[in-house]
Structures are given as structure tokens and as C-alpha cells.
Amino acid sequence: MAEKRLLLIDGNSVTFKAFFALYTALGKFTNSDGLHTNAVYGFNTMLETMLNTVKPTHALVAFDAGKTTFRTKMYDDYKGGRAKTAPELSEQFPYVKKLLAARGIQTYELPNFEADDIIGTLAKQAEDAGFTTTIVTGDRDLTQLADDHTTVSISKKGVSDIEHYTPAYVQEKMGVTPQQIIDIKGLQGDNSDNYPGVTGVGPKRAVDLVGKYGSIEGIYDHIDDITAKKLKEHLVADHDQALLAKQLATIKRDAPVEKTLDELTYEGDQTEELVAFYQQMNFRTFLSKMSVDGEAPTATPGLKDISYQELTVANLGDLPAFDDGCEFHLEMLGDNYHLANMAGFVIGHNDQWWVSRDVNLLTQAPLKGLLESDKVSKQVFDAKRTYVALHRLGITLAGVDCDLLLGSYLLNTYDNSNDLGRVAMEHGYDQVATDEDVYGKGAKEAIPDDDEVFFSHLARKARALEQLRTPIFEGLKEHEQTQLYHEIELPMAFVLARMEIAGIAVKASELEAMGSKFTEQLAEIEQTIYQEAGEEFNIDSPKQLGHILFEKMGLPVIKKTKTGYSTAVGVLEKVAADAPIAENILTYRKIAKIQSTYVEGLLKVIHPDDHKVHTRYLQTLTQTGRLSSVDPNLQNIPVRTEEGRAIRKAFVPRHPGWQIFSSDYSQIELRVLAHMSHDANMQAAFREGEDIHAATARRIFKMGPDEEVTPNIRRQAKAVNFGIVYGISDFGLSQNIGISRKQAKNFIDTYFEEYPGVKAYTDRMVQQAHELGYVETIAHRRRYLPDINSRNFNQRSFAERTAMNTPIQGSAADIIKIAMIRMEDALKDLQATMLLQVHDELIFEAPAEEIETLAKLVPSVMDSAIDLEIPLKVESHFGPTWYEAK
DNA sequence: GTCATCACG
DNA sequence: ACGTACGTGATGACG
Numbered sequence: 001m002a003e004k005r006l007l008l009i010d011g012n013s014v015t016f017k018a019f020f021a022l023y024t025a026l027g028k029f030t031n032s033d034g035l036h037t038n039a040v041y042g043f044n045t046m047l048e049t050m051l052n053t054v055k056p057t058h059a060l061v062a063f064d065a066g067k068t069t070f071r072t073k074m075y076d077d078y079k080g081g082r083a084k085t086a087p088e089l090s091e092q093f094p095y096v097k098k099l100l101a102a103r104g105i106q107t108y109e110l111p112n113f114e115a116d117d118i119i120g121t122l123a124k125q126a127e128d129a130g131f132t133t134t135i136v137t138g139d140r141d142l143t144q145l146a147d148d149h150t151t152v153s154i155s156k157k158g159v160s161d162i163e164h165y166t167p168a169y170v171q172e173k174m175g176v177t178p179q180q181i182i183d184i185k186g187l188q189g190d191n192s193d194n195y196p197g198v199t200g201v202g203p204k205r206a207v208d209l210v211g212k213y214g215s216i217e218g219i220y221d222h223i224d225d226i227t228a229k230k231l232k233e234h235l236v237a238d239h240d241q242a243l244l245a246k247q248l249a250t251i252k253r254d255a256p257v258e259k260t261l262d263e264l265t266y267e268g269d270q271t272e273e274l275v276a277f278y279q280q281m282n283f284r285t286f287l288s289k290m291s292v293d294g295e296a297p298t299a300t301p302g303l304k305d306i307s308y309q310e311l312t313v314a315n316l317g318d319l320p321a322f323d324d325g326c327e328f329h330l331e332m333l334g335d336n337y338h339l340a341n342m343a344g345f346v347i348g349h350n351d352q353w354w355v356s357r358d359v360n361l362l363t364q365a366p367l368k369g370l371l372e373s374d375k376v377s378k379q380v381f382d383a384k385r386t387y388v389a390l391h392r393l394g395i396t397l398a399g400v401d402c403d404l405l406l407g408s409y410l411l412n413t414y415d416n417s418n419d420l421g422r423v424a425m426e427h428g429y430d431q432v433a434t435d436e437d438v439y440g441k442g443a444k445e446a447i448p449d450d451d452e453v454f455f456s457h458l459a460r461k462a463r464a465l466e467q468l469r470t471p472i473f474e475g476l477k478e479h480e481q482t483q484l485y486h487e488i489e490l491p492m493a494f495v496l497a498r499m500e501i502a503g504i505a506v507k508a509s510e511l512e513a514m515g516s517k518f519t520e521q522l523a524e525i526e527q528t529i530y531q532e533a534g535e536e537f538n539i540d541s542p543k544q545l546g547h548i549l550f551e552k553m554g555l556p557v558i559k560k561t562k563t564g565y566s567t568a569v570g571v572l573e574k575v576a577a578d579a580p581i582a583e584n585i586l587t588y589r590k591i592a593k594i595q596s597t598y599v600e601g602l603l604k605v606i607h608p609d610d611h612k613v614h615t616r617y618l619q620t621l622t623q624t625g626r627l628s629s630v631d632p633n634l635q636n637i638p639v640r641t642e643e644g645r646a647i648r649k650a651f652v653p654r655h656p657g658w659q660i661f662s663s664d665y666s667q668i669e670l671r672v673l674a675h676m677s678h679d680a681n682m683q684a685a686f687r688e689g690e691d692i693h694a695a696t697a698r699r700i701f702k703m704g705p706d707e708e709v710t711p712n713i714r715r716q717a718k719a720v721n722f723g724i725v726y727g728i729s730d731f732g733l734s735q736n737i738g739i740s741r742k743q744a745k746n747f748i749d750t751y752f753e754e755y756p757g758v759k760a761y762t763d764r765m766v767q768q769a770h771e772l773g774y775v776e777t778i779a780h781r782r783r784y785l786p787d788i789n790s791r792n793f794n795q796r797s798f799a800e801r802t803a804m805n806t807p808i809q810g811s812a813a814d815i816i817k818i819a820m821i822r823m824e825d826a827l828k829d830l831q832a833t834m835l836l837q838v839h840d841e842l843i844f845e846a847p848a849e850e851i852e853t854l855a856k857l858v859p860s861v862m863d864s865a866i867d868l869e870i871p872l873k874v875e876s877h878f879g880p881t882w883y884e885a886k
Numbered sequence: 887g888t889c890a891t892c893a894c895g
Numbered sequence: 896a897c898g899t900a901c902g903t904g905a906t907g908a909c910g
Contacts, residue, residue, distance in 0.1 A: 541908055542890055568891065593892060597905055624902060633904045636894035723900065732900030793897045805901045839895040
């Protein structure tokens with residue numbers, strides 16, 4: 001007998017998940033009738049995945065029948081207090097059902113029961129009848145149904161990110177058997193379903209107890225074995241509640257379901273109906289997939305065939321001149337393009353693609369000429385990556401027109417990915433797979449030996465570049481980001497590429513000398529700590545350290561983390577007065593950090609040939625428009641403590657006699673705020689060259705002109721200024737400077753009275769975010785804030801703070817990027833080279849005789865990068881190493 | 887892979 | 896009543 005495979009889907013839960021997974025794209029998913037379709041779309045994506053992997057013979061989607069169920073009869077407030085379902089979501093349920101009908105899948109609901117119970121009941125029947133069952137849901141509770149013949153697949157973040165729970169996986173992940181999930185829930189209760197368990201029992205204790213006694217009943221049978229006094233009291237007091245909660249959590253396996261398994265035979269797509277439905281929904285990509293049904297299967301379902309030619313030395317001459325431009329992609333496995341092997345490339349246009357594994361062909365005519373010509377416009381994915389890699393082959397890339405990665409990032413920072421396939425999918429183009437699909441991941445990641453697989457993937461990438469150029473440019477135009485793209489981000493990519501290639505020289509001998517000194521110091525402190533603790537333990541383990549400090553030594557617990565005692569700096573500083581061990585641990589930590597991250601970490605990445613480190617700047621990662629730096633991160637080299645700062649002595653110019661020169665913007669974020677808010681008082685302070693923190697202190701503390709601003713008062717005012725930039729809250733400020741929440745609120749109120757323009761600015765940004773769903777920087781960089789209208793206080797508050805902060809932080813990022821682009825031109829007749837950017841600071845190396853020139857030139861380029869209502873201020877330093885240049 | 891910690895602006 | 900400062904990356908521990 002053929003294998004029988006049953007697919008059971010929790011319709012409500014999956015529709016919910018799909019809706020929220022595609023929530024940011026809600027605006028893009030509407031059909032011509034104005035109906036939202038994101039949940040239907042997401043549901044169908046998930047369904048395709050499951051149909052392809054499970055290949056079911058039988059299938060059913062269960063829905064909840066209504067608000068009242070046997071559970072609400074047991075417990076009035078079951079699922080009480082839930083926010084009303086958004087209308088954009090409710091309107092989609094009927095269409096999900098229509099979709100299912102068109103796909104030949106039955107739907108079912110049963111009065112008084114939830115979808116869970118229908119699924120539980122049918123899964124039981126299926127097991128008895130020898131089926132293999134797959135349950136799909138977004139709700140972890142259903143993992144209680146996992147058994148040897150039943151897998152529970154939970155969609156995690158996205159619609160395609162699915163986790164499969166077998167009994168072994170449940171055990172591994174949750175620490176209990178599937179049957180014990182209900183005991184856990186009985187003890188813990190369920191916030192989202194709104195019923196309590198036992199007071200004081202959270203996930204950790206619940207797993208512990210159930211592990212020890214097997215079940216809730218087991219716990220109460222051995223109640224006298226429980227030594228923790230409070231816990232026992234709670235268990236006794238909440239006995240009834242625990243039993244009720246367990247009952248509520250238990251999925252029915254014998255609901256009066258009137259469907260028999262035989263009726264659930266999966267019919268497959270009802271083609272005509274489905275085409276009509278897709279048309280009604282405006283699902284173009286799903287429609288196009290239908291037309292390829294029945295063709296030879298490809299590596300990834302849904303991809304149409306693509307043709308290409310393999311390029312060789314013999315047919316290089318056949319390449320056209322590409323007068324209308326071309327698409328080009330250079331393939332590398334691995335993120336670090338300074339080192340990664342180049343695996344092949346594709347070039348072409350007008351759906352004619354040439355591919356090869358031999359990247360040396362690129363160095364030959366006519367390819368090298370094409371790549372280096374700014375007359376031949378090129379569409380690429382990640383221009384910086386491409387530029388750096390081609391540079392390794394002696395090719396200087398020019399003529400880049402559309403960088404899909406960069407354009408896509410500007411359109412929406414939120415869902416941007418480094419994978420061409422994924423980015424294409426974001427823009428509704430589904431004819432290219434992700435690298436993970438084609439190359440695999442982890443240890444198995446590799447360029448396929450099969451030419452057909454590899455080359456068609458390359459050709460599909462190139463075609464995606466061709467297809468997406470227009471939509472990307474149109475999107476940028478719509479967002480008024482054309483200038484941002486052409487005049488800032490695209491030129492920036494090449495400036496960064498050249499900085500990365502230049503690298504910065506690091507003296508290994510200097511680091512090694514520091515390292516051996518630190519090793520000695522660490523050994524010494526380690527011994528002292530062991531003596532104070534009375535035993536040896538791993539100081540690097542917060543868990544072991546917490547045990548020593550707070551259990552063995554009985555120090556007062558200041559703060560806890562999710563997993564145990566906090567041993568962070570603030571905590572250790574508080575207990576240091578009573579316990580010298582805390583002081584020693586702080587010293588140990590400080591040195592260990594410098595040692596492992598900076599001494600050892602940097603030594604690992606010094607290039608053996610040129611003795612330099614070549615970081616990579618990530619240009620499409622941050623949500624604000626800042627850069628980030630990896631492999632190594634050169635934007636967080638220590639400076640605040642003397643021991644750490646010494647690391648900078650190892651950063652030197654590449655030639656003897658040269659100097660390191662650095663310039664930084666002074667208070668750029670507050671100046672940007674003064675500009676954007678037009679606040680007269682704040683602007684006056686900057687125009688008159690005042691110390692802004694002192695000026696703020698005078699204002700918020702209502703000081704007379706002759707009163708002296710003490711360092712402590714200035715420190716507090718500085719914290720308030722920072723708080724404003726971060727999107728102020730009284731709580732946050734009170735924590736930061738150790739005052740009461742009430743005092744903090746006072747400071748903020750006074751601040752806003754004194755700087756009314758700033759108050760108006762913050763209100764305006766929050767309001768704009770509410771109305772438009774995004775905020776913008778000076779250069780029209782955009783950040784979407786989908787949580788701004790969230791019903792969850794925390795998420796909403798966070799979005800509001802972000803609405804205030806992002807235009808400030810992001811505009812500062814715009815400004816330094818403009819300065820960097822102009823800087824290259826300003827330096828063209830000098831030997832001086834720009835090496836690093838650290839958010840508000842630029843670092844150069846130059847011959848000593850150019851320092852005088854730089855000291856004038858660099859600040860003038862930086863402070864004229866943009867015309868604000870107040871002046872920008874730049875400070876410079878230089879010296880024989882980075883250590884002195886500050 | 888996730889957490890806690892700590893380095894920077 | 897809710898429970899927080901904004902933006903990052905690297906490390907070691909631990910599951």
C-alpha cells in the first residue's frame with residue numbers, strides 16, 4: 001500500500017503569522033479592489049513550501065469557529081483581553097478559504113472547539129490509520145501533538161522560515177516530552193490566552209519541576225519533597241488554578257469532528273479556479289508559476305529555464321559592445337571579498353548571458369575594457385564588493401549605474417539582505433533562487449560542480465539585475481532619493497572600496513609586546529581572585545562568577561538578567577566597596593577584553609604580505625544610514641581608558657616619517673538637531689561658540705550669568721542633551737544619571753521650556769511617523785517604523801524614540817558621507833590617503849610635510865559639506881601613531 | 887545559535 | 896500599568 005501522508009494546517013494561526021510577517025509590506029499588497037492581500041499571499045507561500053516538501057495524499061485546514069468554546073465555559077476569561085483583530089486582517093480570512101478551495105484543500109470548523117482540537121482529533125485518527133502526519137501552525141502549544149508519526153511544523157519569523165518539531169526535537173528544545181507541554185503550561189499559565197498558572201513559576205522552574213516529577217499530578221504527589229518554601233506555598237495555594245490551566249492547555253483528541261480521513265483526499269489545484277483567484281488577487285508571480293507546471297523540474301521549483309553561453313578564450317570576440325549597458329555579476333563564496341575565491345562571473349544584456357568559471361578571462365580584451373569603461377553602463381549587485389574583488393585582478397571597475405543592493409537598501413532598510421535572490425524577492429521578482437538554496441549553507445556550502453546548476457543561477461542573477469533596474473530607479477524617484485543614490489551612496493561605495501583596499505598598517509610587534517604584558521597581569525589577578533573566592537573557577541563565565549559572588553560569598557544581588565545574576569560593570573562597582581574581589585574582577589575583565597578582542601583579535605587579521613588590516617565597511621546594514629565595520633571592526637578601537645587606548649599605538653602610517661592625521665566633527669548630532677528644529681536658543685549657543693552642555697546646564701538649572709557651572713552639573717546637562725538625541729524618556733534619563741524619575745521628568749520639562757523648538761521637533765517627528773509610517777534625514781534617507789501604531793506600549797514607545805533619533809543620527813551620517821566623497825577630490829594632488837571613518841571622525845595618513853596642508857584642507861571640506869542654519873565645527877589632531885592623533 | 891558583556895560613536 | 900535611553904561588532908560561555 002502506498003504511503004498515506006496527511007497535512008493538517010491551523011488556518012487561524014498561520015493566517016495571523018503570515019499577516020504579521022508581511023506587515024511592513026502591507027501597503028504593497030492590495031489588489032485592484034483595495035483588498036489587502038498580504039496574509040493570503042503569505043499563506044500561499046507557506047502552503048507551496050509544505051505541499052512541495054510533504055507531498056500530501058490528504059489535507060485539511062482547520063479554523064476556529066467563533067469566540068465561545070468549551071474552554072470559555074471552563075474559564076470565563078479564556079483569551080480575554082485580546083486586542084481586536086485588525087480589519088486589514090479580518091477581511092482576508094474569506095479569501096484564504098477561497099484560495100484553499102481553489103487549491104483543492106478542504107477547510108473545516110466546529111462550533112465550540114478551536115482549530116487545535118480538530119487537528120488533535122484528526123491527527124489521532126490518522127495515527128491509528130497508519131498515516132504520516134504533518135501539522136502546520138504558528139503556535140508552539142501544538143507541539144504537544146508531536147509523536148513518531150506526527151511532525152509539528154512551526155512557522156517562525158517569516159512565512160518560509162519553518163521549524164520542524166519531532167518528539168526528539170521537542171525534548172531537545174524545550175527540555176520535556178511533547179506530552180509534558182501541557183504540564184508546563186499548567187504551571188506557567190499562558191499570557192496570550194489570558195489564564196494564570198502557579199504564581200512565581202516561569203518557564204525555567206516549570207521545566208525543572210516537570211523534569212523531576214513527570215507531571216503536575218506527580219508534583220502534588222511529592223509536594224512535601226519540595227524544599228523551596230515560597231515555591232511550595234505558591235504551589236499549594238494555586239493547586240486548582242494549575243489543574244484548570246492544564247485542562248485548558250490540553251488539546252482534545254476526541255472532538256466530535258464529522259469529517260472522516262477518507263473525505264480529506266487532496267485533489268490538487270483546480271487550475272481554472274486558481275488562475276481566476278490569482279488574477280483577482282493580482283498575484284502575478286504565483287500566476288507565472290502556474291504556466292510552467294509540467295515542465296522538467298529544476299533545482300528550485302517555480303524557476304523557468306534560462307539560456308546562456310559559456311565564455312572561453314575562443315569566443316571572447318563574440319561579445320557585443322554593450323552600447324545599451326550590461327549586467328555583470330562576479331560570484332564569490334564567503335563574505336570577505338578581500339580574500340574570497342572568485343568562482344565565476346556572468347555578463348550580458350537583453351536576455352543574452354555569457355558565463356564562465358574562469359575569472360582570468362576578465363583580465364583579457366574585450367572584457368577588461370568593458371569593465372573599466374565608464375561609457376558602458378553596468379548593473380550590479382554590491383558595487384563595492386565587485387570593485388574590491390576586480391581590483392585584485394588588476395581591473396578598475398567603472399560605469400556602474402544601478403547597484404541593486406544599494407538601491408534596495410535606500411528604498412527600505414528594514415528587510416534588506418545581502419543575497420541577490422532574497423532582495424529580488426522583496427521586489428516581487430521570483431525568478432532567481434537564493435544562494436543558500438543553490439550553494440547550501442554551513443559546512444556543505446559550495447559552488448556546484450554541475451555547470452548547468454551554477455551557470456543558470458548566475459544567468460538568473462544577471463536577468464534579475466536587468467529586470468529590477470527600472471523598478472528600483474522608479475522607487476528611488478518616488479521617494480525623492482535619486483540624488484541620495486547618485487550623489488551620495490553610489491560614489492560612497494567606491495570611496496569606501498578604496499579605503500578598504502588601502503587598509504591601515506598595524507605593528508604586530510607592538511601588539512605582541514602589549515600582549516605578553518597583559519598575559520602576566522591577567523595571571524596575577526586571576527590568582528588573587530581565586531584566593532578571594534576560595535576556589536578556582538572560570539572568571540569568564542558570568543554563570544560561575546554569579547554563583548561565587550552571590551551564593552558562595554553572599555554579596556547583595558543588585559540586578560538580575562533573564563538567565564541569572566547580572567555581573568555587569570554597574571553591579572560590580574556597587575559591591576566593590578564591600579568586596580575587593582569585585583574590583584579585581586573589573587580589572588580582569590578590562591584587560592581580558594583588550595587582550596582577546598584587540599590584541600589577539602587584531603593580530604589574527606593583519607595581512608601577512610602588506611602588514612595592514614583591511615576592514616569591510618557595511619554600507620547597507622544600519623537602520624540610520626551609518627556605516628558599520630567588520631573583520632575587524634575598526635570603529636570600536638578603545639579610547640576611553642588609558643590601557644585600552646594604548647592599542648592605538650600599534651596603528652601607524654604605512655611609510656616611515658609619515659603621520660596619522662585625524663579630524664572629527666564636534667557635537668555634530670546636537671548641531672543637526674539645532675538645525676532641524678530651528679530652535680533659536682540652541683542655535684544661539686552654537687553661533688556664539690558656547691560649550692553646549694554648559695549652556696544647557698545654565699538653562700535647565702536656571703543659573704545666573706555669574707554662577708559657575710560645576711563639572712557635576714555639566715555632566716548632568718550633557719546626559720540630558722544625549723537623552724534628547726536618543727528620544728528622551730524620564731525613566732531612561734533617571735537611570736543614566738542616578739536621579740529619581742520625578743527629577744528626570746522635571747529636567748526634561750524645563751529643557752523643553754527652554755528649547756521650545758526642540759520640543760516642537762520631537763513632536764513633529766513622532767507625528768510624521770504616525771501619519772506616513774516613516775521618518776527622513778536631510779538627504780531623504782528613509783526609515784520605516786512599522787511599530788509606531790503598535791498596540792504594544794513597548795514597541796510603540798521604541799518606535800517613537802526612534803522617530804526622534806533617526807533623523808538626527810542619519811543626517812549626521814549623510815553629512816560625513818558627503819564630506820568623504822568631496823575629500824577624495826580635494827586630496828587628489830596629495831599623497832595623503834583617507835583610511836578610516838568612525839561615524840563623526842575621519843582618519844588619514846600623510847607625509848609629515850603635508851600635515852600643514854591637511855590641517856586646513858580637511859576641516860574646510862568637512863565643515864562645508866552641507867549648509868546648515870548653524871556652523872559645523874571640526875577639530876584635528878595628528879601624530880606618529882593613531883594614539884597621538886587625538 | 888543565543889546570551890551577557892563590553893568596546894566605540 | 897506597561898518598562899526603556901539611539902546606533903553598532905566581537906568575544907567567550909553554554910546549550
